[in-house]
Amino acid sequence: MAIELLIKNGVVYDPINGVNGEKKDICIRDGKVVAEVKNPTVLDAKGRVVMPGGVDVHAHIAGGKVNSGRLFRPEDGRRGSEPKTTACRACSGYSVPNTFATGYRYAKMGYTFVMEPAMPPLAARHTHEELIDTPILDNATIPLIDNNWMTMDYVKSGDIDLLAAYIAWIIKATKGYGVKVVNPGGTEAWAWAKNCDLNDAVPHFDVTPAEIVKALAEANEKFEMPHSIHVHGNMLGHPGNYEMTLDTYDLVKGVKATKDRPVMHATHTQFFAYGGTTWGDFESKAKAIADYVNNNEHVSIDLGSVILGDTTTMTADGPMEYSLHQITGRKWTNHDVELETGSGITPFLYSGKVSVHTLQWAIGMELALLIKDPWKVALTTDHPNAGPFVGYPILISMLMSKKRRDESAADMHSAIYKKAELPSIDRELDLYEIAIITRAGTAKILGLDAHGKGHLGLGADADVAIYDITPEERDAGKIQKAFLNTKYTIKGGQVVVMDGEVVAAPAGRTFFVTPECDPKLTEEMMPNLKDKFEHYYSVTFANYPVQDAYVPNPYEIKAPMRG
Ligand SMILES: [Zn+2]
Structure with missing residues (x-):
């Protein structure tokens, strides 16, 4: 069953989508921001400041x-x-x-x-x-x-x-x-x-x-x-x-x-x-x-x-x-x-x-x-x-x-x-x-x-911070306090902080990039690299690359080669 969350009555700051302090509801399903939800848990932000994670x-x-x-x-x-x-x-x-x-x-x-x-x-x-x-x-x-x-x-x-x-x-x-x-x-x-x-x-x-x-x-x-x-x-x-x-x-x-x-x-x-x-x-x-x-x-x-x-x-x-x-x-x-x-x-x-x-x-x-x-x-x-x-x-x-x-x-x-x-x-x-x-x-x-990071548009990761201030707050001490301990932090659709206390601690993901190099260039570069391993490194070439086990929650971004 889908896990749904509805953040109601927040004042949202989402600059990537041009949202500047608008009263707006945020619908979340299975860790992503969506257009609507059917049977959500409702979280009332009560006019507080809401931002992407x-x-x-x-x-x-x-x-x-x-x-x-x-x-x-x-x-x-x-x-x-x-x-x-x-x-x-x-x-x-x-x-x-x-x-x-x-x-x-x-x-x-x-x-x-x-x-x-x-x-x-x-x-x-x-x-x-x-x-x-x-x-x-x-x-x-x-x-x-x-x-x-x-x-x-x-x-x-x-x-x-x-x-x-x-x-x-x-x-x-x-x-x-x-x-x-x-x-x-x-x-x-x-x-x-x-x-x-x-x-x-x-x-x-x-x-x-x-x-x-x-x-x-x-x-x-x-x-x-x-x-x-x-x-x-x-x-x-x-x-x-x-x-x-x-x-x-x-x-x-x-x-x-x-x-x-x-x-x-x-x-x-x-x-x-x-x-x-x-x-x-x-x-x-x-x-x-x-x-x-x-x-x-x-x-x-x-x-x-x-x-x-x-x-x-x-x-x-x-x-x-x-x-x-x-x-x-x-x-x-x-x-x-x-x-x-x-x-x-x-x-x-x-x-x-x-x-x-x-x-x-x-x-x-x-x-x-x-x-x-x-x-x-x-x-x-x-x-x-x-x-x-x-x-x-x-x-x-x-x-x-x-x-x-x-x-x-x-x-x-x-x-x-x-x-x-x-x-x-x-x-x-x-x-x-x-x-x-x-x-x-x-x-x-x-x-x-x-x-999916840094914004709350459709399809974005449901990473949300709800700060315990209203947009009108001018007291610098209260602003500092609010930004130190959120009212709620939501990570991937899950409430992880409530009233400034951590209530759940799921594992994060590791984002990494795979540059897609022309194999001919890689082949041309390889003798110099292997020479460094043979003569100078204290580890072998074969033992050097990080195995997949070191990134158990991977998010891969492919970077194609250009000209
Ligand atoms: Zn530094």
């Missing part, structure tokens, strides 16, 4: 470095501990929650899809195992491909077709979703205790980060990939990096997208919008970044906004973590992934009494408020780097209330009035815009709107 474009929730972060910070583990309940397993961790806490806390915020954006290909099994273990959320993960020896070989040779054959192979081998770039060339250089500017040659490979980024964008567009390349550029977190950021965007300006989307997603842009030459004359350059994004169509961004307080930073950008450790003197760990990538971890405290942190806090919000088109912007904290994802409701309330921003700024370092734009920005986002930067736009950036 949230879609997070970038949060580090699973895999080797996340798990190392848990082990590395027992103090953080204790901070987030919660006992098991009838529906939930025991939780631990605040900035690096365990898999269960990750699923439950996202669901409580009305999120139903999260992208893990940095999978070392060699550690793909571990990443998928953690994603399997993360309840409720649908998910996907993007393999790191930019510091890879095979990639750099083909960038050097200038053969974009063979590079495309390789990325197709590795995305398939890892059950990944696209192409992730993190400090291109810089993480490989870090194995030689160096780092890379955009135009420095990578030691022993004689290719530059600029060449890597452009070639990967071209190779990605050889297929009808749902998502563009996903780029964490060079010199993250360094004063004066905004010019290199704009140069990086410019690299792909002429690359033609095979789908109706940008050709580059620039991630956690707050960390790349810095002026000055040292931490002494550090200042916000969010306006320069926003102007560029306003005047161009080939780049989307996510914020990487700062949540004040203690967190754990972790990234494949090994040299960046080392320089952060040098600044703070706090514990630090670093890791090399053979032939592919690396990572580092160090704890960090963002304080509103420190000028640099205050400016970082301002920059994330400036980007959201100065970029005119919300479809180009995604709300993230680069969880956990600029703060844990449970801080999203704080950000939402800030973006919706100038008064709240002003009150917070008044308590912070005075640098905010001299070196940031935020105090002079009056814009307040409305619920429609919040729905775009947290689900509709993020689903589009990831190409998931075509696969």
Whole structure:
């Protein structure tokens, strides 16, 4: 028998379908939105705000470095501990929650899809195992491909077709979703205790980060990939990096997208919008970044906004973590992934009494408020780097209330009035815009709107968040509270959160992309790949690809090859 649900009397924000605060019923049958239902369970939303399930474009929730972060910070583990309940397993961790806490806390915020954006290909099994273990959320993960020896070989040779054959192979081998770039060339250089500017040659490979980024964008567009390349550029977190950021965007300006989307997603842009030459004359350059994004169509961004307080930073950008450790003197760990990538971890405290942190806090919000088109912007904290994802409701309330921003700024370092734009920005986002930067736009950036995510049109996945506020609510504290704990979250037609408590925890699905490469190109690429396994990898070629068992609830997206 069909399982039916009718959500009555909600005020719906569904930007992909142009629905802006309309009183509208939502009919659900067998996990999908349908036109009508016959014998449904009725859920009365009583005038509350209703949105599609949230879609997070970038949060580090699973895999080797996340798990190392848990082990590395027992103090953080204790901070987030919660006992098991009838529906939930025991939780631990605040900035690096365990898999269960990750699923439950996202669901409580009305999120139903999260992208893990940095999978070392060699550690793909571990990443998928953690994603399997993360309840409720649908998910996907993007393999790191930019510091890879095979990639750099083909960038050097200038053969974009063979590079495309390789990325197709590795995305398939890892059950990944696209192409992730993190400090291109810089993480490989870090194995030689160096780092890379955009135009420095990578030691022993004689290719530059600029060449890597452009070639990967071209190779990605050889297929009808749902998502563009996903780029964490060079010199993250360094004063004066905004010019290199704009140069990086410019690299792909002429690359033609095979789908109706940008050709580059620039991630956690707050960390790349810095002026000055040292931490002494550090200042916000969010306006320069926003102007560029306003005047161009080939780049989307996510914020990487700062949540004040203690967190754990972790990234494949090994040299960046080392320089952060040098600044703070706090514990630090670093890791090399053979032939592919690396990572580092160090704890960090963002304080509103420190000028640099205050400016970082301002920059994330400036980007959201100065970029005119919300479809180009995604709300993230680069969880956990600029703060844990449970801080999203704080950000939402800030973006919706100038008064709240002003009150917070008044308590912070005075640098905010001299070196940031935020105090002079009056814009307040409305619920429609919040729905775009947290689900509709993020689903589009990831190409998931075509696969039932980020909207509530007919045939969409019945992922729905009902927030315990009416559209008229102006109290920033109440808005924050509502976005932290939904009245109801519905995932695939099933109520999973009720009155802010998790009541059911079904397994999520893993979305992955299969680029369909011309077999002749794959054959041509293969000898080089097999040579790498024979001479350098500590695993064999046959043992490398992730078996189907690691994706027990699969959702496959095929990406045909183009010209
Ligand atoms: Zn990240």
